[in-house]
Amino acid sequence: MKIRFGYVANAVDIWNGSPSKTLTFARYSVLPKNERLEKLKSVTAQNLYNTKRILYYNIAHEIYLYRFSSSLVPLATHPEVMWDFITPFKKEWEEIGELVEKFKMRVSFHPNQFTLFTSEREEVTLNAVKDMEYHYKMLEAMNSLDKGLINIHIGGAYGDKNSSLIRFHENLKKLPNEIKQIMTLENDDKTYNVHETLITCEKENIPMILDFHHFMANKGDDELNLYLERIFNTWNTFHTIPKVHISSPKSDQAYRSHAEYVSLEFVRPFLQMAKELNRDFDIMIEAKQKNFAMHKLVEEVASIRKVKRLTSASVDW
Template structure:
C-alpha cells in the first residue's frame, strides 16, 4: 500500500512565492482604463511564475500531490471583467502542464465555499457553474484536465435539507458534461456528513473525497470504517487513486479550525485502519503550515513501525 502526501497552493519554505496574488474589482476600476488589463496581466503572470517555482520545489522534494490555487487569475469570473486569460499566457499554461506531467504530480483544484449547487437563488447556481468552468479552463489550458479533479462541497440546507439535496441534483445538470466528468464531492464539517455525501456521489457517479477532520466534527450514524470501501469504489470509474483530506483540530474549543501542523496522534488510528483495505491513497494536507506541515507529517508517519518512507512525500506499508 502506497500513500502520497501533498499540500495546498502556497509553499511556506519558498520566499515570496504566493500563487494567489489578488486584484480587487475596486482597485481595477480605480485604475485608468488603459492600465487595467496591463495590471491584470501582470498579477496573473506573477501567479503563474510562482506556481512554476512551487512545481520545481515539489519535484526537488519528491512531492507528487499538489493543489493549485483557485486564485491564479484575478477577476476571471467577475461579470464586469471576465477577460481572456488564455491568449496572453498560452506558453505559460502549457509549460505548467508539461512540468506537472514530467514531474509526475497529481494536480487538482478546490473552489471556495461559494461554489455550491444547493441554493434556491438562480444567480448563485449560475455563478457556481461559471466558477467550475473557470477551473476547468485552467486545467484544459495546461492540458491536464483528463487526469485532474475539481473538488467542491454539497452546500447548505436553507432550512430544508431534503429540498436542498433535491436542488443540488437538479442544479448539477447545469454544469457542462466535460466539467462534471472531473468533479468530486467532499463531506463537510457541519452539514453533509460522510454518509450523506457518499449517497450523493453514488447517485451522480461522482468520486468522493473523504475529509477525516470534517468527519470527526460532523459524525454520521455509521463507523467510518464501514463506509471506506464504498468511498473507494466511487473512484473506480475514473481509475484514479482515492484522495483523502488530512488535518487536525486547532484545539478542543476550536475543533473545526485547522491546526498549524497535523497532530500524528489524531491521524494515526485512521492511518492504521487504511492498512486493512490495502489500497493506495493520496493524502492532501490542509494544515495552516502547508508544505512544512506535510513534510513533518510524512516524517511522523514514517516513524510508525511497519511504515517505510520511499521518497520525499511517499510512504509505503
C-alpha cells in the same frame, strides 16, 4: 499499501512565492481604463511564475500531489471584468502542464464555499457553473484535464436537507458534462456528513474525497469503518486512486479550524482503518504550515513500525 502526500497552494519557505496575489474589484475600478488590463496581466503573470517555482520545489522534493491556488487569475469570473486570461499566457499555462505531465503529478483545484449547487436562487447556480468553468479552463490550458480534479462541497441545507439534496441533483444538470467528469465531492464539517455525501456521489457517479477532520467534526452517529470501503470504491471507474484530505483541529475551542501542523495522534485511527483495506491512496495535507506540515507528518508516519519510507513524500505500509 502506498500512500503519497501533498499540500495546498503555497510552499511556505519560497520567498515571496505566493501564487495567490490578488487585485480587488475596488482597486481595479479606480485604475485608469487603459491600465486595467495590464494590471490584471501583471498579477496573473506573478501567480503563474510562482506556481512554476512551487512545482520545481515539488519536483526536487518528490512531491507529486499538489493543489493549485484558485486565485491564480484575479477577477476571472467577475461579471464586470470577465477577461481572456488564457491567450496572453498560453506559453505559461502549457509550461505548467508540461511539468505536470513529465513528472506525473496529480493536481487539483478546490473552488470556494460559494461554488454550490443547492441554492433555490438561479443566479447562485449559474455563478457556480461559471466558477467551475473557470477552473476547467485553467486545467484545459495546461493540457492537464487527465491529471486534474475540481473538488467542491455539496453546499447549504437552507433549513431542509432533503429538498436541498434534490435541488443539488437538479442544478448539477446545468454543469457541462465534461466538467462533471473531473469533479469530486467532499464531506463537510457542518452540514453534509460522510453518509449523505457518499450517497450523493454514488447517485451521480462522482468520486468522493473523504475529509477526516470534517468527519470528526460532523460525524453524528456514523462510524467511518462502515463507509470507508464504499468511499474508496467511488473511484473505481475513475482514472486514479482515491484521495483523502487530512488536517487536525486548531484547539478544542476552535475544533473546525485547521492547526498549523497535523497531529499524528489525531489521524492515526484513520490510517489504521485504511490499512485494513490495503489499498493505495493519496493524502492532501490541509494545514497552515503547508509543505512544512506535510514533511513533518511524513517523517512521523515513516517512524511507525512496519512503515517504509519510499520518497520524501510517500510511504509504504
